[in-house]
Amino acid sequence: MGDKNWLQKREPISASSVSKARHYFEAMLEIGLKRHGDGEFVSTMEMLGAVTEEFHEFVRAIHAKDQSLIKEEALDIMVSAFWVVASLENWKDRRGDA
Numbered sequence: 488m489g490d491k492n493w494l495q496k497r498e499p500i501s502a503s504s505v506s507k508a509r510h511y512f513e514a515m516l517e518i519g520l521k522r523h524g525d526g527e528f529v530s531t532m533e534m535l536g537a538v539t540e541e542f543h544e545f546v547r548a549i550h551a552k553d554q555s556l557i558k559e560e561a562l563d564i565m566v567s568a569f570w571v572v573a574s575l576e577n578w579k580d581r582r583g584d585a
Contacts, residue, residue: 515562516569527574534571541567 528534545560 511558511562512565512569515566519566519570527577528571534574538564538567538571 528537541560541563545557545564548556548560
């Protein structure tokens with residue numbers, strides 16, 4: 488009945504693994520900027536579409552059980568979510584909100 492992996496003891500994530508993940512994220516953010524430019528999302532629906540598309544690709548990678556693809560798609564979600572936050576901050580800055 489379902490995935491029993493959640494019953495297993497979770498090991499702590501090492502500082503080295505966190506550092507590598509941060510490096511991968513920063514690299515993917517740079518790649519995203521080069522591919523798509525630095526333009527903000529223009530609406531919340533565009534934000535939803537971008538993050539949802541990446542989420543569905545992540546689900547497909549999970550079903551494929553391809554750890555390399557899972558990592559790539561997780562990073563794509565992170566970059567999309569980061570861009571949502573950056574866009575919201577840009578909107579706020581343009582309005583002059585504190």
